[in-house]
Amino acid sequence: MAEKHMKNTRKIKHSVTEKPTVAFDKWRFYLMWGIVLLCFFALIARAFYVQVIDKAFLQTKANALIQRDQKIAPMRGVISDRNGVPLAISSPIMKIVMDPRDYFENKKLYDEMTAPSTDGKRKKPKQKLPDKDFNLDELADAVGMNREELKQKMLAHPRSRYLVLKTEVPPPEADVILQRNFQGVYTEKSYKRYYPQPQPNAQIIGLTNNDSKGVEGLEMKLNKELTGEAGLQTNIRDKFGNRVRDPEVVRPVENGKNFTLSIDSRIQYVMYRELTAAGVANNARSATAIAVDVKTGEILAMTSWPSYNPNDKNDLSNKDAMRNRGAIDMFEPGSTMKPFTIAAALESGKYSTSSIIDTHPGSMRIGWHTIRDTHDHGVLTLAGVIIKSSNVGSAKIALSLPSTTLPTTFRRFGFGSKSAVRFPGESAGLILPQKYLNVSEIGTMAYGYGLNATVLQLAQGYAMLANHGKEIPLSLYKRDKPAEAKQVLEPKIADEIVSMLEQVTLPGGTARQAQIPGYRVGGKTGTAHKLNPDRKGYSKTQYRALFAGIAPISDPRIAMIVVVENPQGAYYGGLVAAPVFSRMMQESLRLLNVPLDKPLQPTNPRR
Secondary structure, three states: OHHHHHHHHHHHHHHOOOOOOHHHHHHHHHHHHHHHHHHHHHHHHHHHHHHHHOHHHHHHHHHHHHEEEEEEOOOOOOEEOOOOOEEEEEEEEEEEEEOHHHHHHHHHHHHHHHOEOOOOOEOOOOOOOOOOEOOHHHHHHHHOOOHHHHHHHHHHOOOOOOEEEEEEEOHHHHHHHHHOOEOOEEEEEEEEEEOOOHHHHHHHHOOEOOOOOEOOHHHHHOHHHHHOEOEEEEEEEOOOOOEOOOOEEEEOOEOOOOEEEOOOHHHHHHHHHHHHHHHHHOOOOEEEEEEEEOOOOEEEEEEEEOOOOOOOHHHOOOHHHHOOHHHHOOEOOHHHHHHHHHHHHHHHOOOOOOOEEEOOOOEEEEOOEEEEOOOOOOEEEHHHHHHOOOHHHHHHHHHOOOOOHHHHHHHHOOOOOOOOOOOOOOOOOEOOOHHHOOHHHHHHHOOOOOOEEOHHHHHHHHHHHHOOOEEOOOEOEOOOOOOOOEEOOOHHHHHHHHHHHHHHOOOOOOOHHHOEOOEOOEEEEEEEEEEOOOOOOEEEEEEEEEEEEEEOOOOOOEEEEEEEEOOOOOOOHHHHHHHHHHHHHHHHHHHOOOOOOOOOOOOOOOO
């Protein structure tokens, strides 16, 4: 009985819950509050992380809904001539752009707000309907697109934020489209390049592509400075795309830098007009000319025919017409190099202006080559060699000097190296290294064969002669202050050569058609045989007619070079290039108000 009683007592103890103690209640109290505090601190930590540490994430998400960043296109810099006449300007143009994602999201919201209820009655919207046009057909008609094409583009990129509908829209036309209030449609302002005087200046100025990036000429060379820096503005809009407040400029726009060229657009126009007339009249392949202010080194005009119109994108197929021949093309300059040969002779001290050269019988043999004159000129002075353009006389002078004299002198005058202009694609020309120059090479170099030069280099060389032997670096930009000059030839020798050049345009010379009423003119003709296409020998039917001239002789102001490629019929420089020089130089001197330096009197320059 006792054992049974003890078992029952033990069962009763296990079945009755023990009364909680104070220590047990305190532990449970602390546990509960610990959990609460832990959750509280976790919420605070999360809020701190979201609002302070990672605040950019939520801001980006919020901004994506109501904020749209928009670039502000900079205006490309203006290129002007020396008198402030614009040669390349940018006019405002608009681009019509659509946000497909914005359109579809708001179209869905609009449809929900206007959808009928289940009983067939149209629900009254809880909020004001957006004042937007969701009709894609009307939008397509407004921008001049095919209706189906627009819908297909929209469905192909439903999540896109940027779909270009139309480019190069005039601002008034863009305003009319915006006033239609199409959902998701906005405009972007850009600028279109325009060239007021296209053909005369195209090969210098160049052009830009559809992205307003320079791809030719100075537009390419100066692209970074002309482009400027784009700005940035923020637009705040509601969920329907309506602007809430005026745009806020985040980064101001920096427009491109303006440039003033040394070019005188009046002279440039006259030059292109005369080259065009000469090219057509002589059925030539091309005609090129450059005019340089000998006192400042500024290029007053430089152009070629044929040219192109950079305003017309359909006129860009003729790559040959787009090339700036004056700086890029190199060729054998022929007899226009003879004054520099005479300069080397006078500078050597072995010759003087009274020295005579026997050119009889009008030809001479050097190795396997025969050098010929057009006639047997007999005994000539140094001036006579230039006046009669004697190849034999030039070769005899060159061969009587040390073999290094002629190439060294030519290099001093800028031949064989690029000019200070550094035009894109400019050629350096070619003078062979001394180790490749034999007797035949030296003899032919004396009258402009066996070396390559550019029209730019010829202009630079004749400008040095006209400027009393001083070199002033050429420039395509207007100079505010004189450039530093370098004496490359004794003034006395330079002036003597200029005096010889004047006699070339007088009776008995090869360039009487270069004369200008009221001005003393000097220059040198050139008639160069062109290399055959296979570069084996010279053509007997293709020529290059040249004239390099200076005016006025009493106080030289302009050096001008004229080159006519492949003239048909007459091909001598004195008959083809000299008359073109005369007309261009006469107008140039008049436009620059250069005083006359000889009495006006009737002349009959034609032989």
